[in-house]
Amino acid sequence: MTQSTVTSPLRAATAGPVPRAARALAPDLARGGMLLFIALANAANFAFAGQPGLDGTPHGLQRVLNFFLATFVDSRAYPVFAIMFGYGVVQLARRSDAAGTATRAVLLRRNALLVGFGAAHATLLYYGDYLGAYGIVGVVATVLLLRRGDRFHHIVLFLWGLQLASVVVIAARLTASARSGDAIVTNSPNPSLAANSYDSSIVDRIQEWPAHTASVLPFIVIVWLGMWAGRRHILEEPAAHRVLLRRVAVGALAITFLGGLPYALAAAGTIHVDTATLDAMTYLHTASGMSGGPGYVALFGLLALRFSDSRRRPAVDAVATLGRRSLSGYLFQSVAWTVLFVPFTLDLGGSTYTAFAAAVVVWFTSVLVASAMESRRRRGPAEWLLRRLTYGR
Template sequence: MSIDTAPRTPRGPVRRAERALAPDLARGAMLLIIALANAAGVVFAGEPGLDATPEGAERGLNLLLFELVHARGYPVFAVMFGYGLVQLARRQDASGATPKQVRSVLLRRNLWLVVFGFAHATLLYYGDFLGAYGIVGIVMTLVLLRRGDRFHRIALVLWALSAVEILVIGAVVTSGLLGGSGGSVPLPSGHVDSLAAPGYLASMLARLGEWPVHTLTVLPFIIITWLGMWAARRRVLEEPARHRSLLTWTAVLGLGVAIAGGLPAALVSAGWLNADESTASLMLVLHGGSGMFAGPGYVAVFGLIAMRVTRPGPVVGALSALGRRSLSGYLFQSVAWLVLLAPFTLALGHRFGSPTATGLIIAVAVWLAAVLIAHLLDKRGQAGPAEIVLRRLTYGPRT
């Protein structure tokens, strides 16, 4: 059964540019959101990264982080992972591979992603997503890839049910705020031992215990990757003009739910709203649940932007170049956090005034460096180093 179910449209020059641009642009921009979230987490050795006693401008930074970044980066990663899996399968189909051969390629690639994830977590950063998405990719390849359109509509039903759940939790949080005891507690923040470890060996040993637990918490979000698969089957990002209405509504509703659901926790994190302990804990549940809607919301925004770009300039071109090397960009960030922010290396996050502001500035600088490197590699026609290794492991040495 073919996975290419979308009606085909004329293939003029603009159409080809759209198909190449939108997914890569989304992946490149996605890495900025991930950088901001992870840098804050490393600076404060917690999840989410949070200054519990903000002052002045830090209050506004906390609010923006909770509204736009925390628990809002990985859903973009997840949507694009599901989208990319279908793109890869489609390219294999077009090359003449049989369904069995396509399945074999995808399984090998995702098994190697699990290995990449284990190495990434052990050596660099506990909050690895590669291993979890490798496992999810194996499940999607075996269970979802060759299903028909009617089966894939289940993903839309699950998202509708999730929206109802968010509404219910939001109502409970509102009720708790209106009828609470008036107490005031900070938002719960999970301490991460590896991020506070005094030495590299101690951090690595801690990560060996943290990675399996973190990976298990990510696995249920297959619902997000499934939506990416559903969108890829319809070429939503390759042909954004044909899906303008869908992208517009997804951007408005997705980001609207994420911002509204994240607002109570954001206000508490900024010190502008008080809540008792039970309500504060439920706020974080609402914050995390609503954050999954930011994934399709952000991706839809990138699709709408790509639709208006007929001739990519240097900025869009560089972002797209990073998107085509997103695995290398993701690992590059983790190396940067270890060198720049870890307490046993340069520990720059606590050397210059506000740790929150410093962490965010470093995150943007690291992301911009990745954009520049990707652009230089693109001009030379070179893939990212991690992509080269993964491709070689998946397909074998070139003959």
């Protein structure tokens, strides 16, 4: 044994990747499972070359799919990853502190690299990148939030309460002002997804990415909420927080689903309203979607508790293996959508059915690939690269 490998058990456990046996199931299960929802949202965005990626005049089964996507997926998936990102910042800091490394420098370097990863992802594949925004928020969180005390972190609960109150106010105004009409859900076009050549799509994405990144930076409140949860080990110790997880899952998801219901009914063509009412429904849908972050995370915490070590199932473990490689899985999806949907490749867009089927198949394929990598003890390529650039050899 060389001198470089003679370390204390704590240092060995914290300086390298977390061994599978030491990982909590809930975070990996949440990341892996919610990548399916990310796939559903982004495949639809590519298929219709715009957001939200819904057919404005649905028929038959399209009505059901529109209702499902609007109720459970759109504006409801990415807050989960914001929660998990904040949770991960605390976990990384805790392990870095235990290993005796320069925690602040490590986190700043890692988040700066995420901005670089995001810029590359947005330039080469998809303007709707979140990695750059995570990196920027991660830098802010490291500098301003990480080393604060418990009393300071209680502020985020107050801010979260204000967001919930705003949803109630928006819903009340919508109820008072709703009018019938013939407005339909329309997709806001994204030029990069409709470009006829790869070169022109790059030019479009370079212009689109900064604005998109700026528009999602306010999710720092959701990231901060994840940091609050991480400081309390809520997902590592779900049994000790069972009551909290149940209350958050029921309450937050109820707000998310009820807040999105008017818009979902309009998207499904079940109700018909005027343009002003549809705009208000869209705003309520987006605002209530923020509750999907804590709601879904709490639900996955309860699922992890249900499928504890003595009762784990192969399917649960397979989804968790993808969660351990969520960065690679996320980037793999963007490659798949580019191959399948853009005009200068297979150009399979324009159909809700095709987008939905492609999302499920691509996600399932990524689960299988992640499981195969797990059996060979290989990390995801994006995770490997990020770690190598962050920590060196």
